[in-house]
Amino acid sequence: MTPRQPPPAPATLTGGRSQLTAWLLFGPPLLMAGLRWLLQQADDRVSATPAPALLPVATPSTMLELVWPALVGLAVLVALGLLVRRIGWRRFMPVLGVAWALFWLAACGALLQQHFNREGLVLQGADVAAILADSSSPAAPDAVDAATVAQARVVTAKFKPPSARSLGGTELVLQVAGLEVPQRLLLDDAKAASLKPGDALALQLAPGRFKGQFVVGWQALPPASLPPGATP
Structure with missing residues (x-):
């Protein structure tokens, strides 16, 4: 025992x-x-460069x-x-x-x-304006089906310094056509520093694997590129 x-x-x-x-x-x-x-x-x-996210601006009512x-x-x-x-x-x-x-x-x-x-989504240097023009035609190319192209207008633009969470850049508040809520976009691009309120943009958007929209291409548009009376 x-x-x-x-x-x-x-x-x-x-x-x-x-x-x-x-x-x-x-x-x-x-x-x-x-x-x-x-x-x-x-x-x-x-x-x-990773594709930046398009995020809705919180507007509590x-x-x-x-x-x-x-x-x-x-x-x-x-x-x-x-x-x-x-x-x-x-x-x-x-x-x-x-x-x-x-x-x-x-x-x-x-x-x-x-x-x-956001894996695989990167910021490309595509000619978004040309894609936007092609997407308005009846026979749109396959590239338009792969990523949505939308027009937007800059509401505010300000410089955001680098931090532990991001590299900083130009933070834009955009009114995107088809979206009621203003969207926030952070672009780490020297060309974005010259943007000002009222400027028109063409955005090439791609969906994330699970949720959200990401900007895989963007380009500033001349003011005449928007139809008369069309405010995104």
């Missing part, structure tokens, strides 16, 4: 829990940092739309406080650890989705 093993010493249990806590606290952020580095290395191997993120955050904090009061800190800590790990895993998933969503 095998003799009964003595229970582990309290110091051993404490050391094991401390190590597990350290892995749980620092492991998920380090995983995300490593994934971000790998994706950045993959982007750096591509010599072409009511006070509720302005304050709802703060209200949701306050509700979450109140719910967590009630949960801690009900079950106690000792039983709440494992729940908090699982939520912490899921949060960082979701962030890693968002990074992967963002990378693969």
